[in-house]
Amino acid sequence: PIGGSSVGLAAGTDGVIICKFTAPADLGVITQLSVYLDASAAAHMKGVIYADDAGSPGALLATFGEFNQSGSPEWCTSTGSFYASAYANLPIWIGAHSDDLDMWWYDAGAANQSKWANDNYADGAANPFAGGTFRPDETSVYATYTPAGAAGLDVTSKMYLTLGFP
Numbered sequence: 001p002i003g004g005s006s007v008g009l010a011a012g013t014d015g016v017i018i019c020k021f022t023a024p025a026d027l028g029v030i031t032q033l034s035v036y037l038d039a040s041a042a043a044h045m046k047g048v049i050y051a052d053d054a055g056s057p058g059a060l061l062a063t064f065g066e067f068n069q070s071g072s073p074e075w076c077t078s079t080g081s082f083y084a085s086a087y088a089n090l091p092i093w094i095g096a097h098s099d100d101l102d103m104w105w106y107d108a109g110a111a112n113q114s115k116w117a118n119d120n121y122a123d124g125a126a127n128p129f130a131g132g133t134f135r136p137d138e139t140s141v142y143a144t145y146t147p148a149g150a151a152g153l154d155v156t157s158k159m160y161l162t163l164g165f166p
Helices: none
Strands: 015-022 029-038 045-053 056-066 074-083 091-098 103-108 114-118 133-135 137-139 141-146 157-160
Touching: 015 045, 015 137, 029 045, 029 056, 029 091, 045 074, 056 091, 091 141, 114 137
Parallel strands: none
Antiparallel strands: 015 091, 015 114, 029 074, 029 103, 029 141, 045 056, 045 091, 056 074, 103 137, 114 133, 141 157
């Protein structure tokens, strides 16, 4: 399914939550990150993408704009542009950096599939990713991208973490 059935982390702290998946072979330009959450409409939250470093999140690759959110459980989106074709067929980490992590949705995942860390929102996402705790969760998050070689075409695809791309 797209979207989890359980409520995740507790409310009220600055932090980053990201989840690892293997990018598809046709990965081109990532244009949007989407996450299912129950967030305070007053919370500030931006999309983030991290490189993989031997199974852990490493260098910050991109920071996207503020997520749209209404304060109800829903898919929230963050837009940006990240030329990601160099990461095709490789693990990458996507998620959000927030000043008020409220309720995240997730399903059971593999060991070390997601990671959460305290990270002051005011000074931007940590680069590289620092500290944190691994979780066996499959966070309800996905990236929308234009396939490599499709420049100028109105073609988009979605990498659904909850669908388990290999």
